[in-house]
Amino acid sequence: MPFSIREFEALARDRLPRYVYDFMAGGADDEVTVRANENAFARLRLLPRVLRGRPKRDLGITLFGDEITMPVVLSPTAFHRLADPEGELATARAAARAGTVMIASMASTASIGDIAKAGGADLALWFQAYIQSDTGITRTLVRRAEDAGCRALVVTVDSPVFGWRERDHRNGFHHLPVGWHCENMRDLTGDGGVLDIEMVADLSWDHIDQLVAMTDLPVVLKGVLHPDDAVTAVDHGVRGLLVSNHGGRQLDTAIATIDAVADIAAVVDVPVLVDGGVRRGTDVVKALAFGARAVGVGRPVLWGLAARGEDGVTEVLELLRAEIDRALALTGCASAHEVARDLVREDRC
Ligand SMILES: Cc1cc2nc3c(=O)[nH]c(=O)nc-3n(C[C@H](O)[C@H](O)[C@H](O)COP(=O)(O)O)c2cc1C
Numbered sequence: 001m002p003f004s005i006r007e008f009e010a011l012a013r014d015r016l017p018r019y020v021y022d023f024m025a026g027g028a029d030d031e032v033t034v035r036a037n038e039n040a041f042a043r044l045r046l047l048p049r050v051l052r053g054r055p056k057r058d059l060g061i062t063l064f065g066d067e068i069t070m071p072v073v074l075s076p077t078a079f080h081r082l083a084d085p086e087g088e089l090a091t092a093r094a095a096a097r098a099g100t101v102m103i104a105s106m107a108s109t110a111s112i113g114d115i116a117k118a119g120g121a122d123l124a125l126w127f128q129a130y131i132q133s134d135t136g137i138t139r140t141l142v143r144r145a146e147d148a149g150c151r152a153l154v155v156t157v158d159s160p161v162f163g164w165r166e167r168d169h170r171n172g173f174h175h176l177p178v179g180w181h182c183e184n185m186r187d188l189t190g191d192g193g194v195l196d197i198e199m200v201a202d203l204s205w206d207h208i209d210q211l212v213a214m215t216d217l218p219v220v221l222k223g224v225l226h227p228d229d230a231v232t233a234v235d236h237g238v239r240g241l242l243v244s245n246h247g248g249r250q251l252d253t254a255i256a257t258i259d260a261v262a263d264i265a266a267v268v269d270v271p272v273l274v275d276g277g278v279r280r281g282t283d284v285v286k287a288l289a290f291g292a293r294a295v296g297v298g299r300p301v302l303w304g305l306a307a308r309g310e311d312g313v314t315e316v317l318e319l320l321r322a323e324i325d326r327a328l329a330l331t332g333c334a335s336a337h338e339v340a341r342d343l344v345r346e347d348r349c
C-alpha cells in the first residue's frame with residue numbers, strides 16, 4: 001500500500017489514460033496557483049508545544065449539527081467514473097466508512113439519489129451546485145438534493161466562465177466518453193435528455209438571495225477568497241464558506257488558499273472550510289491554526305479512486321487521519337479544537 005498521497009498520485013498516473021490524469025492534475029493557464037496551493041503550506045512552519053500530557057487525540061468536529069470523525073471533507077470533483085467504473089458510488093461508500101462529509105459534484109457521473117443510496121444512512125452528503133440561468137432548473141436540482149437527504153448545499157461561485165485549461169485543449173478532452181453523462185442533469189426539460197451544465201457570467205448576490213430563499217438547507221459558498229465577499233455572503237444568509245481557488249483550475253495566479261483563510265476566518269462567525277493543496281496531516285493542522293473548521297481534499301480522493309477504487313479512497317482518508325493524529329500529538333494538541341494560531345510561523349529561511 002502507498003505510504004503517502006504523493007505515492008497514490010504516482011500510482012494513479014500510471015493507471016490512468018494520459019488525458020484523464022491531465023484533466024485531474026491540471027489547472028488554468030500556467031498552473032501557478034496549482035503549485036502555489038501546495039507550496040504555501042510548505043512555506044509555513046510549525047512551532048510545536050511539548051510536555052502537555054496528551055495520551056489520545058480527538059479528531060472529531062461538528063458541521064451543521066453533524067458530527068464527523070475528522071476535520072477533512074471530500075471536496076466536489078467531477079466525473080469519478082473516469083477514475084473507476086464504480087465512480088461516485090465507490091467514493092460515497094468510502095466517505096461513509098470514514099465517517100466524513102462527501103460533497104457530491106453537480107457534474108457527477110452518478111445521480112445524487114444513487115450516490116445517497118450507495119453511501120447509506122451514515123453518509124453526511126452535501127450537494128455542490130452551479131446556479132443555472134433558468135431558475136426552474138436550479139430549483140429542480142435543489143429539490144433532488146433535498147430528496148436525496150443532503151445536509152447542505154454548496155454553491156460554487158468562482159466559475160462565471162470556465163478556466164483556460166491548456167492540458168485539456170492539447171489532449172482534445174472536451175466531452176465525457178460516449179454514453180457517460182452528468183446524471184444530475186438528466187430529465188430536466190421533459191424530453192428525457194441530459195442538459196449541459198452552464199457557467200453563468202451574470203451571477204450576482206441576487207441569485208444567492210434567491211437560492212437561500214429556495215431551501216431550508218444551509219447554503220455554503222465555495223470559491224470565496226476576499227474577506228469583504230465573506231462578510232457580504234453572511235449578510236445574505238450564507239451559513240458557511242469554503243475558501244477555494246478551485247484547485248488552481250479557474251483564475252491562475254489567484255492567491256494560495258492557505259494564505260487567504262485566516263483573514264476570512266477573522267471576519268465571519270460561520271464555519272470556514274478551505275481546500276487546495278492539502279496533501280499531509282500537517283497541512284490540516286496549519287489550516288486549523290488559521291481558523292478553518294475543516295479542510296477539503298479534491299485530487300487526493302481521485303488518486304485513491306484511480307489507484308485502488310473504493311479501497312484506495314478509504315486508504316487515502318485513513319492515511320490523512322493517521323497523519324493528522326500524529327501531527328496533533330507532535331504539536332502537543334489533544335483535539336482539533338486545541339490547535340492555536342501560534343502553532344504556525346512563516347518560514348524565515
Ligand atoms: C478533476 C477535478 C474536478 C473538479 N470538479 C469540480 C466541480 O465539479 N465542482 C466544484 O465546485 N469544484 C470542482 N473541483 C475543485 C475542487 O472542489 C477543489 O476546490 C479542488 O480540487 C481542491 O484542490 P485539491 O485538488 O488540491 O485538493 C474540481 C477539481 C478537480 C481536480
Ligand SMILES: CCCCC(=O)C(=O)O
Nearest residue numbers: 077078107159197246249
Ligand atoms: C462542468 C464541469 C465542471 C468541472 C469542474 O468544475 C472542474 O473540472 O474543475
